[in-house]
Amino acid sequence: MNTHDREHELQTLLRQEADRVEVPGDFAPVAIARRRRDQRTRALVGATVAVAAIAIAVPTVWSGRGNAPVPAVPSTTTSVPSPTGSVSTPPTSPPRSGAPVRAVATRSNTYAVDDTIRVGDTVIRLEKGTVVESFAVLGNGGFVLMSRLSTPNAQTELEILSPTGKTVRAVRDGGSYVVSPDGSRVLVKSGTSNAVAVYAADGSVVAQRQDQREAGAVVGDVAYLNGDETQGSLEWNLTTGATRRLPAHIVAVSADRSRAALSWNVASDTFEDFCWAVVDLSRPDFPKTIERCGQKGNPSMFQPTAFSSRGTYLVGSHYVDGGFWFSAGVVRVSDGAVVVGGGDAARLVSGWSWHLEADESTVVISRNTSTPVSPATQNTLQRCSLSMQCQQAQPPLPVKDPNGFTEPRYVVPR
């Protein structure tokens, strides 16, 4: 048999094998959904800053949800304390002296499991079948909730909830959101238009504008919109309306507003290299204090989403190809050292949502505790040191696997 015959034999073999493959389904909606889900979930990371709250996140854009009503409203109520609420306190923690006692939600004492938000021992029930995609705790003890119903083709909705779980603002077409460190402001970019709005924790509108940029950060009464190279990012004073052009790709701003984290993609048609940097906002030329880029500088393809409370670290995720879980990451701002997570198996911290507490030393994570990590089968809520010495905060639960997309049971607030 000569080389030509061998090539012919090989060709025949490959064609026969290929002929066995049929495609009974439709890849298009699956691929689109996967891209959107991937974008959304990558932003499920948070930093700590102040008391009850949050700073966060990479803007995550999802498509408009049309005119569908907001699904996640409080449903059942068994007891206590607000007449409009949907709060129950389990028998294990009865109120003393006959008076109901309900913890005020903070980022430390709150998590979501299935269709409930747990604040200490208090259970806030969302509409039955609600899937919490992400949420944040506000300064008044209320919440920002991004969720959908578990029914097929349900649309993701964004709401601001009161401390008792009552919807105080349904943000129509809300695509991405970030919350200020003190939890007093919520910056929302529409998923279907150029509408940008800032809401107070009570759901009232603080400011609005039309802008193509995405939600970057909001600190006090200053919002930061994330723009590309052509637009640049934008600093927007919510009180005066004044604006200032800033470097492109702002995804987070430190609590003192002195530094901004940038995150961008090195575009090629096939590879996705990621870069991050920190710029000094206090100087007029916004110099970069650190930059990590590409396969050599940023081999785990870290993507920051938030500063830690004192700005020592950036919290975010390392890149994972197409998986249904994510890779937690914390890097030190001063030298870019990877403190948590990484691209190899030994350092991998697999999970779905996480944040760094105000002490800058405790990572709270909805973690994938499956062995091996894929396919994911088990989800546990853990509190870990930066060296990843972990304690179980809530017991392991089997993951959900609707339509082939593995989903966690626990969700950690941003």
Next chain:
Amino acid sequence: MGNIDREADFSAYVRARQKSFARFAYLLTGDAYAAEDLVQSALAKAYAKWDHISGVESPDAYVRKIMVNEHTSWWRRTWRHRERTDSELIRVMDPAAIDAPAHDSELWAHVRSLAPQQRAAVVLRYYEDLSEAQTAEILGCSVGTVKSHTSRAIRSLRSTMKEVTP
């Protein structure tokens, strides 16, 4: 292109080409679940850049390039076992169910054992019928490297084929 138009355009393209991509992915991975995951992942990336990809002369080449790179990336990250995908978008029929002469499973097993870049070169050259230059473009390497990949693959298959061919 607006979001709705973009989605419709992308969907039409995918529906027209998905069988081809699924078969290509199966030959790259040798596994139905991995192939489905690979196609999903590659198309999700393609969708993200659809405004650009839809305007090029050969979108298929771009998507194949994404698939090859994605698969190579998976292989390098040995810890990343692909997630289960249960939607059954790809079905691999039993060899007995198709009207074709049977080949030796050992030969197929040997093809599957080739390193990803080598296997990709073989699949692009001998299944997709691409030229060495086109294969090099997709693999992101020189024509010489393609020649080297394919000749080595043929050589390594030679002994196997001697064993399985009477």
